Amino acid sequence: MRRVSSWGRLGAAPHDVIELRERSLVPQALKGRGPGIAFGMGRSYGDACLNPDGVLWQTSGLDRFIAFDAAAGRLTCEAGVLLRDIQRLAVPRGWTLPVIPGTQLVTVGGAIANDLHGKNHHATGTFGDHVMRLTLQRTDGETIACGPDRQRDWFAATVGGLGLTGLIVEAEVQLQPTAGPWLDTEIVPYAGLDAFFTLSEAAHPDWEHAVSWIDCTATDLRGLFLRARSASDQSRPLPRRRPLTLPLTPPVSLVNGLTLRPLNAAYYALNRRKTGQRIVHQEAFLYPLDGVLEWNRLYGSRGFFQYQSVVPTANARAATAEMLTAIARSGEGSVLAVLKTFGGRPPPGLLSFVQPGVTLALDFQNRPAVAALFDRLDAIVREAGGRIYPAKDARMPAAMFAASYPGLDSFTRFRDPGMSSAMSRRLMGK
Numbered sequence: 001m002r003r004v005s006s007w008g009r010l011g012a013a014p015h016d017v018i019e020l021r022e023r024s025l026v027p028q029a030l031k032g033r034g035p036g037i038a039f040g041m042g043r044s045y046g047d048a049c050l051n052p053d054g055v056l057w058q059t060s061g062l063d064r065f066i067a068f069d070a071a072a073g074r075l076t077c078e079a080g081v082l083l084r085d086i087q088r089l090a091v092p093r094g095w096t097l098p099v100i101p102g103t104q105l106v107t108v109g110g111a112i113a114n115d116l117h118g119k120n121h122h123a124t125g126t127f128g129d130h131v132m133r134l135t136l137q138r139t140d141g142e143t144i145a146c147g148p149d150r151q152r153d154w155f156a157a158t159v160g161g162l163g164l165t166g167l168i169v170e171a172e173v174q175l176q177p178t179a180g181p182w183l184d185t186e187i188v189p190y191a192g193l194d195a196f197f198t199l200s201e202a203a204h205p206d207w208e209h210a211v212s213w214i215d216c217t218a219t220d221l222r223g224l225f226l227r228a229r230s231a232s233d234q235s236r237p238l239p240r241r242r243p244l245t246l247p248l249t250p251p252v253s254l255v256n257g258l259t260l261r262p263l264n265a266a267y268y269a270l271n272r273r274k275t276g277q278r279i280v281h282q283e284a285f286l287y288p289l290d291g292v293l294e295w296n297r298l299y300g301s302r303g304f305f306q307y308q309s310v311v312p313t314a315n316a317r318a319a320t321a322e323m324l325t326a327i328a329r330s331g332e333g334s335v336l337a338v339l340k341t342f343g344g345r346p347p348p349g350l351l352s353f354v355q356p357g358v359t360l361a362l363d364f365q366n367r368p369a370v371a372a373l374f375d376r377l378d379a380i381v382r383e384a385g386g387r388i389y390p391a392k393d394a395r396m397p398a399a400m401f402a403a404s405y406p407g408l409d410s411f412t413r414f415r416d417p418g419m420s421s422a423m424s425r426r427l428m429g430k
Ligand SMILES: Cc1cc2nc3c(=O)[nH]c(=O)nc-3n(C[C@H](O)[C@H](O)[C@H](O)COP(=O)(O)OP(=O)(O)OC[C@H]3O[C@@H](n4cnc5c(N)ncnc54)[C@H](O)[C@@H]3O)c2cc1C
Pocket: 007, 037, 038, 039, 040, 041, 042, 043, 044, 045, 048, 049, 059, 079, 080, 100, 101, 102, 103, 105, 106, 107, 108, 109, 110, 111, 113, 114, 115, 116, 117, 118, 119, 162, 163, 164, 166, 167, 168, 169, 289, 391, 392
């Protein structure tokens, strides 16, 4: 047994960790061993990848590339391959993953099981939109090959399926052509939600990437709108980026009632100075947090929650305003507060999180006072017809999950009885 936690570090319960290394041995490693759940890099914030006192199938050893068609941009790889490693292979050859989240340090299996989105959702959809085929291993020994054009029902259940339909062993992904890793970027400071909506609308489709940082402590919203697209000048020397590591876990959260305002003010002031256009390497723009390893320890030994919601376009303005007011009044929140508009493309999974509308994501230190704020935010999201992102969640009520994911009933029949996580038991009762 080994103690394992997810990115939010809300606890570290013992798990029976089974490391998968050979894909030919996966069927026997699964059969009769569960119930358990797949664990990629544990970059989910809550309990989607945890199964306290039970089995975890760790997939990071399934890290081989299987085939790469450099003319067509088709890559087949094992499910434990990191998105970072795909980018290192593909970008110098003129291809890129079409969808990458705010960190590259996630596995292909995790990217499919949570049907990830990036800062470019309005342009490229979700990760599952680019998966052409995947191989699913069930705990009863059955192997299922599925994709958008074969066994489509299994594909729809597995994309965004939280690891509950079986273990993804390998996948084929269609990459997108790229001129190179450099991006033309622009930072635009703004004040007020109306300005955010105007900037978002203007950014689509001219800018492939568009996202906003907001100061969650300000009752009168202020933010920085960040947008980027491939640079025409790709001739620059590659930067040497050596990530720093947070050296220790502070006993208490460094983001707290005393530091929250000054930290947000400092972040705003620092980045406001970068207003305007510049050419930036994609790693610095798309996943700046990967520059500080284990930054999640900032929140101290009790860990932290992330609350990420999406509310549909029609109600987005009012609901977002209400949520931001509730957060600013509560005195809780983080320096990493993000607001983004999703595009209109419907996602491919029965339980995919994305829907057309506006998503708000914030971290909160783990202390009793946040429970009342979460209840308030839940009420606003429910009322607006929105939902919470399971990849970031550790506490949403089961009733809210059932009401906001209409695909749940159809999903249930695809579940593998040998797959179970702390999240599945919390949200689906088993
Ligand atoms: C700094 C940071 C930024 C992030 N930004 C974004 C973002 O911009 N957009 C976004 O969508 N998400 C974002 N995330 C969330 C993250 O991308 C997801 O939680 C992702 O699924 C984590 O992948 P993982 O490999 O660590 O999987 P894990 O967290 O280990 O597991 C995630 C889920 O996938 C399942 N799973 C993993 N491997 C397999 C497999 N082989 N077969 C079947 N199921 C499997 C697990 O059972 C679990 O349910 C961010 C996370 C962090 C830490």
